[in-house]
Amino acid sequence: MADTFSFSLDGATVSVTCDPKAPALEVLREQLGVVGVKAGCSPQGMCGCCTVLVDGKPRLTCTLPTKSLAGKTVTTLASVSDEARLRLAGAFATTHAAQCGYCTPAIVLSASTLLALGRAPTDDEVHRALAPHTCRCTGYTSIKAAIGLACAPGLAPFEAPDNASAEVILGLRPFVDDLHRPGTLHAAVVLAPVSHGTLLSIDAAQAQGMPGNVRVIQLKADGQPVRYAGELLAAVVADTRSLARAAAAAVRCDVEATPAPTAVPLARAVRREGTVEPALSQARYRAELEISLAATDAVPLEPESALALPEGGGLLVYSSGHDARGLAERLGAELGVPVRVVLLPSGGSYGARAVAVAEAVAAKLSLTTGSPVSLALEHEEGTRLRARRAASVVTGAAACDEDGRLLAARVNVRFAGGATAHEAERMLARAIDGCSYHLPNLEIIAELHQGPGSPTGPLRGAGPLPVAVVIEALLDQLASAAGVDPFRIRALNALPELEPLLSSMHSASARSAGPLGAALFRTAGGDGAEVVLTVTAPDEVEVQCNVPELGQGRDRQLVEALVRATGLPEETFVVAWADSSVVAAGADGPVDVAAFQAGSALAAAGGSLRALVGRRFVGRAGQAPAELAGCLVRLGDDGGVAAVEVFVAAGEQDPATARSLAEGGAAMGLGIALAEEVPDRDGAPESRFRYLGTLKSKLTPRIVATPLEVGGSARGGAEAATVAAAAATFAAVRAFEGAASDRLPAKASRAAASVGVRIRGSVPASG
Ligand code: FES
Ligand code: FES
Numbered sequence: 001m002a003d004t005f006s007f008s009l010d011g012a013t014v015s016v017t018c019d020p021k022a023p024a025l026e027v028l029r030e031q032l033g034v035v036g037v038k039a040g041c042s043p044q045g046m047c048g049c050c051t052v053l054v055d056g057k058p059r060l061t062c063t064l065p066t067k068s069l070a071g072k073t074v075t076t077l078a079s080v081s082d083e084a085r086l087r088l089a090g091a092f093a094t095t096h097a098a099q100c101g102y103c104t105p106a107i108v109l110s111a112s113t114l115l116a117l118g119r120a121p122t123d124d125e126v127h128r129a130l131a132p133h134t135c136r137c138t139g140y141t142s143i144k145a146a147i148g149l150a151c152a153p154g155l156a157p158f159e160a161p162d163n164a165s166a167e168v169i170l171g172l173r174p175f176v177d178d179l180h181r182p183g184t185l186h187a188a189v190v191l192a193p194v195s196h197g198t199l200l201s202i203d204a205a206q207a208q209g210m211p212g213n214v215r216v217i218q219l220k221a222d223g224q225p226v227r228y229a230g231e232l233l234a235a236v237v238a239d240t241r242s243l244a245r246a247a248a249a250a251v252r253c254d255v256e257a258t259p260a261p262t263a264v265p266l267a268r269a270v271r272r273e274g275t276v277e278p279a280l281s282q283a284r285y286r287a288e289l290e291i292s293l294a295a296t297d298a299v300p301l302e303p304e305s306a307l308a309l310p311e312g313g314g315l316l317v318y319s320s321g322h323d324a325r326g327l328a329e330r331l332g333a334e335l336g337v338p339v340r341v342v343l344l345p346s347g348g349s350y351g352a353r354a355v356a357v358a359e360a361v362a363a364k365l366s367l368t369t370g371s372p373v374s375l376a377l378e379h380e381e382g383t384r385l386r387a388r389r390a391a392s393v394v395t396g397a398a399a400c401d402e403d404g405r406l407l408a409a410r411v412n413v414r415f416a417g418g419a420t421a422h423e424a425e426r427m428l429a430r431a432i433d434g435c436s437y438h439l440p441n442l443e444i445i446a447e448l449h450q451g452p453g454s455p456t457g458p459l460r461g462a463g464p465l466p467v468a469v470v471i472e473a474l475l476d477q478l479a480s481a482a483g484v485d486p487f488r489i490r491a492l493n494a495l496p497e498l499e500p501l502l503s504s505m506h507s508a509s510a511r512s513a514g515p516l517g518a519a520l521f522r523t524a525g526g527d528g529a530e531v532v533l534t535v536t537a538p539d540e541v542e543v544q545c546n547v548p549e550l551g552q553g554r555d556r557q558l559v560e561a562l563v564r565a566t567g568l569p570e571e572t573f574v575v576a577w578a579d580s581s582v583v584a585a586g587a588d589g590p591v592d593v594a595a596f597q598a599g600s601a602l603a604a605a606g607g608s609l610r611a612l613v614g615r616r617f618v619g620r621a622g623q624a625p626a627e628l629a630g631c632l633v634r635l636g637d638d639g640g641v642a643a644v645e646v647f648v649a650a651g652e653q654d655p656a657t658a659r660s661l662a663e664g665g666a667a668m669g670l671g672i673a674l675a676e677e678v679p680d681r682d683g684a685p686e687s688r689f690r691y692l693g694t695l696k697s698k699l700t701p702r703i704v705a706t707p708l709e710v711g712g713s714a715r716g717g718a719e720a721a722t723v724a725a726a727a728a729t730f731a732a733v734r735a736f737e738g739a740a741s742d743r744l745p746a747k748a749s750r751a752a753a754s755v756g757v758r759i760r761g762s763v764p765a766s767g
Helices: 024-031 080-096 103-116 123-130 141-149 161-170 243-251 278-280 322-334 358-369 379-385 424-431 464-482 486-493 496-509 554-566 591-604 655-674 718-737 748-752
Strands: 003-009 013-017 051-054 057-060 071-073 185-191 198-205 215-218 232-238 252-259 264-273 285-293 307-309 314-320 339-343 371-378 393-400 406-416 442-450 516-523 530-537 539-546 573-576 616-620 626-633 641-649 703-708 757-760 763-766
Touching: 013 024, 024 243, 051 103, 057 103, 080 103, 080 141, 080 161, 103 123, 103 141, 103 161, 123 141, 141 655, 141 703, 161 554, 185 215, 185 243, 185 358, 185 379, 198 232, 215 358, 232 243, 232 358, 264 424, 278 393, 285 464, 307 358, 314 322, 322 339, 322 358, 358 371, 379 655, 393 464, 406 424, 406 464, 406 486, 424 442, 424 464, 464 486, 464 516, 464 718, 486 496, 486 516, 496 516, 496 626, 496 703, 516 718, 530 591, 539 554, 539 591, 554 573, 554 591, 554 626, 591 616, 626 655, 626 718, 641 655, 641 718, 655 703, 655 718, 718 748, 748 757
Parallel strands: 003 071, 185 371, 314 339, 406 442, 539 573, 641 703
Antiparallel strands: 003 013, 051 057, 051 071, 185 232, 198 252, 215 232, 264 442, 285 393, 307 314, 307 371, 393 406, 516 626, 530 539, 530 616, 626 641, 757 763
């Protein structure tokens, strides 16, 4: 039964009428339009994105019943003083503590309580303030540095942030689910309850009789196979999100369970150089091993969301996916109408948003109803529907001579691609590229099998990571067998461009003692980045780019390159949402190179911007320089992670950008090696946030990232840092626990315990 509650919200008295138990987050966002408060893992209370201050104390609103706000004072970042907001935004911008920015406003709000102390907070106070929060992009080091900077006594030791950064940090830049259009209907999804079976029927009678103008649309036909737990079966639209979700819960799906299908080979990639077998069998020293890697989820904090609305004779779809043009073409072909896609920055992706399930559902429902339709998947739904990194089993053998010079290596990696493997060929091509050492005789075979399980895709590191992990472990085994220093064996065999990183790692390794893991990684850069400049006013240039903003600081890189190319002030450039009618198909190349070219074309046109209003200038980048990273992970005497240092090629990137990407990438690698996993529970994926192994701030070690001049144009990158850190962490675990450690994540290790992994019953977890 609904009731009415009054409370103070950012200085104004508000009244709401709702179910007393309705989560405060729902009421704040949907009734009061407070979209700066984010719904990350809602309603699980695990990520901190929904934090507000209630009577000055941080509270998670996704688990807080609205009735408990009655008579209280609720503060969001919007009513923190301008001085405090500016100080915090400046500090977060200075340390690059916001990447995708989805977690950031809530963290800044919690940090404001520390700023209010009027003194430098203790480490313990910082840990307590950050305890509810999760950040998937940064690795927390830059966030803690930002808090320290903001709370340092005296004048602020940083400059005012630029407008774009301030908008991200203070939560003023919208995400897809923050967009509102009049007359919008809300959608919810109905997912398969079993792992394998045949859909017999869907009974929507009860749901259709519920309040809110409920309509149920069946998306999978009766008689069709159900291929994984959580597969999309039907969708519901209703007047509000909560009514849609309630109706979706009332839809009954009759699925006849069937045995799991046998996995069958789907795709294969082979790399062969020289003749491996004779070299392996004749070598003085030989090492072999087999390692398994669990399936991992990207765990982006922003829920998969989409808004679709009629436009002309077709549809306009707002997405936070990867590829505006590609998605527009795909949806247009599926639905038979013209579709335009506008891409907003995503709240973390790491490659996971390529599948665009929410967009497809919202578009279909909008076309069916003729109304705008908004869909935001709950976090568990997203975990079941989006692609994940495939589990894999990788076997390797390698051989060296008495000096430690590598003679041959053979690696076989078999990926469990699940029911649907997205971009399998691309992932396999990247897997066979995952060796960063010179080998005269090398064979890498990567196979992907289709079978039971959730969809998989080319997430950050998905292909090359298992190969790199096994090769680094083989190097350590060979070094030990041949009595060669682990740095010596790497120095003898690393690709030449990695040498500067390795020598810095070697120097750093001498600073302390203890079990050590070291790893190098080189990955080919992406290509196809395109930047389109449109002169929209005498003092304004709109910037669009086909590389999505996925939390990698794209917008900052674009503007920095444009200022360099044109000499125009940075406020001239307004980075706009990419529109499929303007940008090329999605790519992953270097945006700064494309931006510099577009800026140079603009500068070459000469004259004032006034004379160029309406003109367009396009810049395209070819193959990007390689990404290089090296990582050292040192364990303490107790086997806990004591230090993580990551070294990356600086390239032409802003060093602060390179550093922040490397820190965040290394944190993800640490998580993959020690904690991250999508556990299986009775044949279905365990999709609750707390079981996915995301690292929390308190126990994540400080990560020191160092960009280095390496000559040439190679650069650093989050993916290279992720792979190097995962391999180095696993190597450190083996150095402490012994070679019996043969599984990632190494949840039973002391290193895992030191970052908060606990083994509970049959489902290991962290946090
Ligand atoms: S803790 Fe509330 S949305 Fe995650
Ligand atoms: S910046 Fe924290 S989740 Fe992206």
